[in-house]
Amino acid sequence: MDFLLSHQDLIASKYAIASTGAGISTESGIPDFRGPAGIWTKDPGAEKRAYQSYEKFRKNPKEYWKERLSGPSLLGDLSKVMPNPGHYALAELERIGILKWIITQNVDNLHQRGGSQKVLDYHGNAFKLRCVSCHTRYDPNTFDLERLNREDQLPPLCQKCQGAIKSDVVHFNEPIPSDVAERSLEEAAQCDLMLICGTSAVVYPFANLPRVAKRRQLEKGMGIILIEINAEPTPLTEQKISDYLIQGKTGQVLPQIVEKVKRIGT
Ligand code: NAD
Numbered sequence: 001m002d003f004l005l006s007h008q009d010l011i012a013s014k015y016a017i018a019s020t021g022a023g024i025s026t027e028s029g030i031p032d033f034r035g036p037a038g039i040w041t042k043d044p045g046a047e048k049r050a051y052q053s054y055e056k057f058r059k060n061p062k063e064y065w066k067e068r069l070s071g072p073s074l075l076g077d078l079s080k081v082m083p084n085p086g087h088y089a090l091a092e093l094e095r096i097g098i099l100k101w102i103i104t105q106n107v108d109n110l111h112q113r114g115g116s117q118k119v120l121d122y123h124g125n126a127f128k129l130r131c132v133s134c135h136t137r138y139d140p141n142t143f144d145l146e147r148l149n150r151e152d153q154l155p156p157l158c159q160k161c162q163g164a165i166k167s168d169v170v171h172f173n174e175p176i177p178s179d180v181a182e183r184s185l186e187e188a189a190q191c192d193l194m195l196i197c198g199t200s201a202v203v204y205p206f207a208n209l210p211r212v213a214k215r216r217q218l219e220k221g222m223g224i225i226l227i228e229i230n231a232e233p234t235p236l237t238e239q240k241i242s243d244y245l246i247q248g249k250t251g252q253v254l255p256q257i258v259e260k261v262k263r264i265g266t
Contacts, residue, residue: 006246006257009225010098011265013193018090019209020104020111023198023230027084027251030075030108034200035231039074050074054171057132061155061164068167069149078108078126086197087114089254094118098261100191103184105199105206107169120184122176122206124168129156133163135177176205184209189216193225196242197250201234210241229253 010016022032033040033047040047057064091114093099101118102111107126111119124130129138136158143156143165156165170176188194188209201207210226217224228234228242229250236242246253 005244006227007260007264009193009227010093010195010257010261013098013225015191016093016099016193016195017101017103017187017191018093018099018195018197019188019199019206020090020102020106020197021199021201021203021206022106023200024086024104024250025081025084025106025108025110026198027086027249028081028108028110030078030081032198032200034202046074051172054174057164057166057171061166062152064166065145065154065156066149069145073126075108075126081108081110083110083114084251085255086250086253087111087116089258090195090197091115092258093261096262099195101187103187103206103209105203120180120187121168122180122184123170124177126167126169128168129165130168130177131158131161131163131165134158134161135179136160137168138165181205185212188213191224192217192222193227196226196228196230196236197254198230199234200230201236207235210236214241 023035026032026035032038035041053064087110090099090102090111094116101120102116103120103122104111105123107121107124109125109127129140130136145156148154148156157163158165189212191213194210194213196210214224214226226242228236228245230245230247231249232247233245237245
């Protein structure tokens with residue numbers, strides 16, 4: 001628990017990025033999946049159902065859409081939640097020029113709403129739709145989904161290529177869209193510091209990014225520091241991929257680190 005080091009490491013870094021998971025948003029009231037109060041932890045059946053979503057879309061996009069329009073999403077109404085101090089702290093690190101990108105597994109749009117400009121939504125964004133053929137993203141208001149449902153015209157079709165449109169959220173067993181997958185790998189390969197915040201680091205291929213970062217820098221003979229901020233140890237801690245773990249809540253730890261960075265380093 002080398003809390004004291006982290007602000008110095010950030011100040012010394014040349015290209016710091018953050019990778020974030022559901023844990024950074026629990027303090028905004030969105031449950032994670034695998035933490036003690038996680039959605040899967042409390043209802044393992046919900047995990048099974050979630051694993052079927054992508055297959056459902058592939059087999060019958062109309063039924064997928066009818067189901068989506070008929071009930072609330074797994075994570076609840078994301079338009080009602082607000083960013084928390086962890087999101088704001090990362091936005092501040094970007095504003096002062098230290099953090100170059102955030103790669104997030106979260107679909108909740110809270111980094112963007114917290115002021116971060118450079119965000120890669122690795123698992124998509126719940127506030128967007130995406131064409132599965134050409135990856136064009138759409139604002140959901142582009143389509144009158146209720147009317148399409150009434151007129152039996154679902155799924156919505158891409159205005160560029162006529163491909164079927166689904167939520168931008170990447171479902172289990174769905175490939176990561178190649179644009180965001182490639183860009184995330186590039187960022188991981190060039191960073192010299194990665195803050196890994198609130199992720200259990202068990203969902204692949206996202207969990208490979210810290211490993212890629214470490215391997216690439218070592219291959220180049222360069223140094224790299226991987227700092228985990230998490231409520232509990234993860235496989236990255238146990239396998240010594242991360243250099244150290246700051247065990248705590250991201251909404252408390254991140255603002256303290258940023259305050260020190262600003263006091264000492266700028
Ligand atoms: P996860 O549920 O597997 O793990 C969350 C981790 O964060 C756990 O290790 C937990 O102990 C820790 N944690 C919880 N609250 C914390 C806090 N306040 N501070 C620090 N650590 C905290 O989440 P994951 O690794 O992101 O994988 C889950 C997948 O589900 C992701 O792919 C993501 O797309 C999706 N998901 C997204 C959201 C969201 O958008 N907010 C919410 C749930 C799940």
